[in-house]
Amino acid sequence: MVKEKLVLEINDLVVNYETDNGTVHAVNGINLKLKQKQSVGIVGETGAGKTTTALAILNLIPQPTGIIKNGTIIVDGKNMLTISESDLRMMRGKGVSMIFQDPMTALNPVFTIGEQIAESVRIHEGVSNKDAMQRAIEMLEIVGIDKDRAYDYPHQLSGGMKQRVVIAIALACQAKLLIADEPTTALDVTIQAQVLELIRSYREKYDTAMILITHDLGIVAETCDEVAVMYAGVIVEYGTLEDIFNRTKHPYTEGLFNSLPNIIERRSKLTPIPGMVLDPTILPDGCVFADRCSYVIDTCRTTFQKDIAVSDTHIVRCSRYQEPGFNIKRMIA
Amino acid sequence: MSEPILQVKKLNKYFKTKRGLLHAVDGVSFDLEFGKTLGVVGESGCGKSTLGRTIIRLLEPTGGEIYFEGKDITKLKGKALINFRKNIQMVFQDPFSSLDPRMSVGQIIAEPINLHKLAKDKEDVERRTLELMDTVGLAQRWYGSYPHQLDGGRRQRIGIARALALKPKMIICDEPVSALDVSIQAQILNLLKELQETRNISYLFITHDLSVVYNFSDDIAVMYLGKLVEKAPAEELFRNPIHPYTKALLSAIPVPDINKKRQRIILEGEVFSPINLPDECRFRARCNLRFDMCAKHEPELKEVEPNHFVACWANN
Ligand SMILES: Nc1ncnc2c1ncn2[C@@H]1O[C@H](COP(=O)(O)OP(=O)(O)OP(=O)(O)O)[C@@H](O)[C@H]1O
Ligand SMILES: Nc1ncnc2c1ncn2[C@@H]1O[C@H](COP(=O)(O)OP(=O)(O)OP(=O)(O)O)[C@@H](O)[C@H]1O
Ligand SMILES: [Mg+2]
Ligand SMILES: [Mg+2]
Numbered sequence: 009m010v011k012e013k014l015v016l017e018i019n020d021l022v023v024n025y026e027t028d029n030g031t032v033h034a035v036n037g038i039n040l041k042l043k044q045k046q047s048v049g050i051v052g053e054t055g056a057g058k059t060t061t062a063l064a065i066l067n068l069i070p071q072p073t074g075i076i077k078n079g080t081i082i083v084d085g086k087n088m089l090t091i092s093e094s095d096l097r098m099m100r101g102k103g104v105s106m107i108f109q110d111p112m113t114a115l116n117p118v119f120t121i122g123e124q125i126a127e128s129v130r131i132h133e134g135v136s137n138k139d140a141m142q143r144a145i146e147m148l149e150i151v152g153i154d155k156d157r158a159y160d161y162p163h164q165l166s167g168g169m170k171q172r173v174v175i176a177i178a179l180a181c182q183a184k185l186l187i188a189d190e191p192t193t194a195l196d197v198t199i200q201a202q203v204l205e206l207i208r209s210y211r212e213k214y215d216t217a218m219i220l221i222t223h224d225l226g227i228v229a230e231t232c233d234e235v236a237v238m239y240a241g242v243i244v245e246y247g248t249l250e251d252i253f254n255r256t257k258h259p260y261t262e263g264l265f266n267s268l269p270n271i272i273e274r275r276s277k278l279t280p281i282p283g284m285v286l287d288p289t290i291l292p293d294g295c296v297f298a299d300r301c302s303y304v305i306d307t308c309r310t311t312f313q314k315d316i317a318v319s320d321t322h323i324v325r326c327s328r329y330q331e332p333g334f335n336i337k338r339m340i341a
Numbered sequence: 342m343s344e345p346i347l348q349v350k351k352l353n354k355y356f357k358t359k360r361g362l363l364h365a366v367d368g369v370s371f372d373l374e375f376g377k378t379l380g381v382v383g384e385s386g387c388g389k390s391t392l393g394r395t396i397i398r399l400l401e402p403t404g405g406e407i408y409f410e411g412k413d414i415t416k417l418k419g420k421a422l423i424n425f426r427k428n429i430q431m432v433f434q435d436p437f438s439s440l441d442p443r444m445s446v447g448q449i450i451a452e453p454i455n456l457h458k459l460a461k462d463k464e465d466v467e468r469r470t471l472e473l474m475d476t477v478g479l480a481q482r483w484y485g486s487y488p489h490q491l492d493g494g495r496r497q498r499i500g501i502a503r504a505l506a507l508k509p510k511m512i513i514c515d516e517p518v519s520a521l522d523v524s525i526q527a528q529i530l531n532l533l534k535e536l537q538e539t540r541n542i543s544y545l546f547i548t549h550d551l552s553v554v555y556n557f558s559d560d561i562a563v564m565y566l567g568k569l570v571e572k573a574p575a576e577e578l579f580r581n582p583i584h585p586y587t588k589a590l591l592s593a594i595p596v597p598d599i600n601k602k603r604q605r606i607i608l609e610g611e612v613f614s615p616i617n618l619p620d621e622c623r624f625r626a627r628c629n630l631r632f633d634m635c636a637k638h639e640p641e642l643k644e645v646e647p648n649h650f651v652a653c654w655a656n657n
Contacts, residue, residue: 027490029486054493054494054525055492156614160358165386166386167385167516168385168386169386171385172385194516195385195549196384196590197549197590198589198593199385200549201593223522223523224595225523226594226597228597229595229596229597229598230595253598263524264524267523267524267526268527268597269555269557270552270556271551271555276534276556278530280525280528281524
């Protein structure tokens with residue numbers, strides 16, 4: 009059997025931030041493999057380490073506080089953590105292109121949005137200024153922004169328009185791997201649908217694999233092949249869409265589904281997961297979710313949690329699945 | 342029926358741009374009842390934030406009137422404006438960029454208390470600040486921390502604590518939970534609901550998340566290119582949407598269920614530019630129902646069923 013070529017391979021990634029309040033354990037041993045064209049959704053609590061994982065792939069962890077403690081990251085055969093600065097620059101764009109979570113920090117307030125998209129086109133396609141501007145205007149129209157807006161500055165645009173400009177910049181690069189960090193949080197659903205469709209056709213055209221970081225399980229259901237559920241720096245559950253949505257195993261994943269407001273039954277109060285996320289400077293011996301888990305037993309707090317394979321495609325990090333017959337309510341009901 | 346807390350009448354906000362006047366808010370009228378929530382949804386760039394900012398008078402209205410508790414506040418200036426602002430506060434989407442990174446959590450929450458000289462002395466400021474932190478579920482140990490050290494959910498709690506400092510009667514929430522993960526989103530929404538129940542706060546709740554607005558609002562207003570195109574009680578709007586834009590919007594909600602495939606209405610055609618708008622229906626180019634009237638005049642918002650308002654020639 010020929011081994012399928014991987015676009016991305018992350019092995020045992022550990023990332024810390026050294027802060028005045030102590031060491032933040034942002035990512036604690038993540039493994040992730042992505043094949044060509046494949047798309048994986050990363051969902052999870054704020055502070056779970058989703059953005060940190062994405063930044064590590066680009067070798068862009070903020071210095072000097074951020075430290076990659078351990079792990080390898082291979083993108084399209086190149087080790088992102090050891091290649092030369094010039095190779096790295098080339099990989100950021102042609103290899104991996106990222107749509108950043110906060111459009112404001114990604115845009116420069118003193119240049120028009122047309123200039124900023126054109127700049128990205130120029131760098132990646134080596135075309136003339138005039139052609140780059142022409143392409144920039146096309147890109148704007150593709151993301152649903154009137155071409156007259158090319159001469160506007162970021163502050164003249166609404167939140168969602170800025171987000172679409174950032175998407176246009178990322179899509180100008182034709183990369184092997186696209187990382188989209190909450191790409192549609194500021195968009196209404198109709199434009200969101202257009203943008204997701206745009207990303208889909210772009211990926212089809214360039215065979216681009218994608219990591220989609222989002223809080224929206226509805227978007228995951230519509231755009232991803234596989235899902236990684238992250239909590240406190242670890243992937244607590246990984247599987248195909250079917251695995252995660254129809255055969256949910258981890259109590260945290262169950263909590264996520266229960267928190268969602270839905271459009272079938274109107275409720276004045278929602279059901280969040282009780283308690284708060286762990287202090288990220290504390291690395292517990294046992295399960296990271298134990299304090300908030302309704303299935304917790306004493307040993308959860310003390311035993312190191314290993315990945316348990318539920319099937320070939322489905323992994324859960326919950327030691328209770330070693331007990332015969334154990335299951336969460338979502339799956340019993 | 343009691344007097345509404347907020348009445349907005351034919352409100353306009355135009356921006357001067359190189360290409361002409363941009364009609365960000367264009368003749369918007371609605372009432373908000375005491376202790377109720379009006380959700381505002383609509384396309385990105387349709388003027389939701391501008392509407393909120395104009396009502397709270399962070400932006401000067403170009404035309405129209407705003408009444409707060411029956412009092413015309415459209416032209417308030419100086420001290421009167423500052424006093425009015427105590428009654429109505431704003432909570433923003435991105436708590437990070439709306440919080441001063443050099444100020445500690447305690448300082449940020451105390452700022453409005455100091456600004457409006459509400460406290461007797463330093464101890465009183467601190468007492469009130471800690472009380473507010475408690476109300477919004479922020480542990481005291483964060484008092485001396487800085488915003489960047491907190492996660493998005495806690496930062497949003499700071500924004501809410503700060504908004505509550507002046508005991509406002511109304512809060513304009515501009516995408517307050519869009520940046521939060523679903524569990525924290527549920528916590529913050531429950532917190533806002535509790536505050537409404539205990540303090541009778543009225544909300545203008547701007548969001549593009551329809552499942553959130555459905556669960557959170559009493560009434561929902563749908564905005565398109567600066568205008569309200571439909572307004573109805575939440576349940577009614579979801580069960581019986583009338584405007585073609587509302588229908589498209591509802592059909593595009595992504596549902597977290599891989600077993601249900603839904604039929605989506607895809608909007609085609611160009612979005613009109615909000616500059617130099619002609620007198621015709623501004624949704625016309627993207628609409629699947631086209632009548633002669635659509636190109637001749639802009640439809641007005643009309644009550645087609647009790648409390649259900651629509652601006653569409655197909656229903657006029
Ligand atoms: N530059 C930094 N300095 C210090 N700590 C940081 C920094 N960036 C992130 N962290 C911390 O690292 C942890 C992981 O953060 P990260 O931004 O990766 O989470 P996330 O999953 O992307 O969250 P969100 O959903 O809120 O975007 C958090 O505890 C966060 O506070
Ligand atoms: N300061 C400004 N100068 C010029 N135009 C502006 C300014 N602020 C907003 N606009 C324009 O006004 C219109 C409405 O913007 P607004 O920010 O109110 O939209 P929004 O509905 O809040 O969108 P989003 O959902 O993307 O946040 C947009 O066309 C925007 O470009
Ligand atoms: Mg993030
Ligand atoms: Mg806005």
